[in-house]
Amino acid sequence: MAASEHIVGRGIGNKLILFTVVLVAVIWMLPIAWAVILSFKSNAELMISTGSAFHPPYTIKNYADIFQTSGVFRWLWNSTVVSVGVTAGILILSSLAGYGFARAEFKGRDVIFVLVLLGLAVPEQAVIIARHQMFSDLKMHNTYPAIILPGLSSAFGVFLMTQYFKAIPKDIDEAAMLDNASRFKIFWKVLLPLTIPAQATLGIFSFLGAWNDYLWPLISATKPEMFTITVGIASTQTNFAQSEGLGFLMAQAVFAGLPVFIVYLFFQKYIVRAVAGAAIS
């Protein structure tokens, strides 16, 4: 790809453009930088003027206070449970179903597959009210299952895994059949290990999606001890015009954003590759 940088048109490749983009990137990060700086100032000073953020004194009291009074830890724990649950559920269900649609023949398979694909077109809002009613009737709100289960009905994972299974050459299945492997053994021992890249992609997508989900946890987890991190942080923004407790607010937000930030730092290459991979299919 480096050679074609000198070729016209592939990317607008000269230094001026790059410099402009760097400038834009710096400006892009300013809102985050601003929020972080605010988190290191005392609430009292900020109440007077947020301009005080530009000069010392800075303090870590806000972060210390998190350990005392904030529900952030509880919320982070809830989000972890929910996200892990959703991710595990999706990986298991989608892998099984993907293999079923791609390789295991049964009557009506192709019709059912198309019907499942249609599910991709259904937006969350069209089903959310009915779902809420269903869980209300079962008195299941404010439980982990209530937050986790709806996410498992997404057709995206099934679509992804089916495509991936289909791409594996069929002669491996045939060799395994001649090797006397049962259907399940072909799935479990032969094909599934070959889908690890797709599992990673799907796992990352599902985890991030569940972690950042807002609407469903908002209406299902109404008790503060069941809040996920998104709902919890939102609950701290009681009045957008208020300015007391600003430093603490920011510290909470920064703290809440740390897990995803760390995950992104470490797995950024994989996440980017996952998105690019999904984009091509």
Add this chain to the structure above:
Amino acid sequence: MTDVTLSSGKATARPRRPSGASIGPRWTNALFVAPYLVFYLVLLVYPLFKGIWMSMLQSDMFDDTSKFSGLANYTRLFNDKVFIGTVWNTTLFVLMTVPVFVVIGLLLALALNRSDRTAATLRAIFFGTSVMSVTIVTIIWQMMYMPDNGAINGVMRFLGLQPIPFITSSSLALVAIAICTIWWIIGLPMMLFLAALQQIPGELYEAAALDNASRSRSFWSITLPSIKRTLLVVIIFEIVAQFQLFGQAWLLTRGGPNNASRPIVLFIYEQGFRAWNLGYAAAASEVLFVIMAIAALVQFFVSRKRVEG
């Protein structure tokens, strides 16, 4: 050389009856898709139809019953000024954001389509914002937009200029949400375009260079046509996504001032989970579904014609 037989020393028959898989349809194979199908039917298909049913009920808050009322909720919706306003707001929002997503996303992808470390870091920065949750993003932007203490207005005052009433002005509220949204999710269109650009074979550009094509000529005649499919995907995807605007509006402006920035989903949320008019909210959600489907289909067919024509 001695005759080699692998059966030497093995007088017994096969250890166990073989029970391997066969080709051809078996009903037992359906067991692979059964677990997922259960979730699909119970938590997606059933709620979909139940929602339609609910949209045709009117509940009486006082005696906790609901009665079938046909299309009454829908009639009420079409006469509801607030609801019409939300449809208008949401459409405006989509028209504001989608072109920007496409243009800026493509520009970034073009500028960063190189293999050095700087570009990789820049790509990570622009994509990084999209892994944050909506609640954190809105907190950050509240700090930018606040009328007195916000960063933007602080700078304005420092420069001696008038402060901009982002979230307190009915004309600017939607714009404020749009800017915040674009900052948040620009990474995704950028990535999609990047992937498409990298699929273009280098030989096309080499041939164009040999044909003395200028840089802009190459762009319009080679780059753009090659990414047509991705362009369509990005447009449809963003239309569908931005029609579902909720979190940013709820958390930044609460839909105000004066319903100026209330999107459809916020209407649904407030009707369904604050006012507990479930039937009414369900009807609104069905209308949203239809609008989104129409918008996506229209875009799809318009682009199809443009590709062929």
Add this chain to the structure above:
Amino acid sequence: MQVSSIELDSVSKRFGSVEVISELSLTIHSGEFIAFLGPSGCGKSTLLRMIAGLETVNAGEIRIGGERVDHLPPGARGVAMVFQHYALYPHMTVFDNLAFGLKNIGTSKDEIGRRIEEAARILEISHLLQRKPGQLSGGQRQRVAIGRALVKDPKAYLFDEPLSNLDAALRVRTRVELARLHQQVRATTIFVTHDQVEAMTLASRIVVMNARKVEQVGTPMDIYGRPATEFVARFVGSPAMNFLAAQIRDRGGLASAVLGDGSVIDTDVPVTALPAGGELRVGIRAEAIRARPDGALPGQVEVVERLGDRTHLHVRLMDGSTIVAEDKGASQVKPGDAIRLAVEGATAHLFDADGLAYHARQ
């Protein structure tokens, strides 16, 4: 396990509404090395896969060792297959690849170890047992694929174009090794290929197929010397057989072919066997046409192909048709030379309009 015979009894196969194989019957003897030869799409792979159980059989029976198998799953038929692209399990070591099938039927660990050790020794892959397929060369992967079949000690070995993915030099070497292996193991083997050299050199019998029909079943020399149809005559032997339009004259009970320019080729084909009237063509291989100053056929040399041990001369005859003749390796003939060709009519065949062949009396 005992190596077994394989019988195909009026076997038919349909894909949708298209009948691909039609009432095909064939007996493969125990321990025989037989080749299914033909161009792509002729049905040879389909036939092989039907025997393996990877394709359904719509009518007829398949019997292995006398037992009916066409309703059994692939694993239960006692056959082993070597795939064109080897189909090794990429994430398992070579050892695990070989052990997989044996583990599935509950073979003891000792037995598995013993069999793998022996197969690895025969195929010279003992040093590769802990590697994964991705770390192996094409030739090594192919041996592992063969090893996977060997350890099962099957009733029959099925090879689906196993040499197609190897480069030319490796292909020749592997051919010889396969021949040696068959002499050691003496198992019933079906070898599917589109390469007539492979079929001729390896098999004791060849089934020549074209457009899903069997054109001929016979030993390599039968196929070569007495091809049943024009297709077989063209497909086997390099360069391809020459075909010339001719009028037939009776020469005391034997046919003489009169070519367009008047020259005559005396064949040993009995006139009585030939169909009355109609167009006939005479088929002669290049090695039966030599350049000689007293040859009966005049012509002009167009292309000279030197192969070292012999030379192929592409000659245009007086009536405009071209034939390929053979000359010695040190031939001095140049393109453009006028030349006279002598034809050995005793080995000539005659072909009718339907492609049926008529041979010299034995």
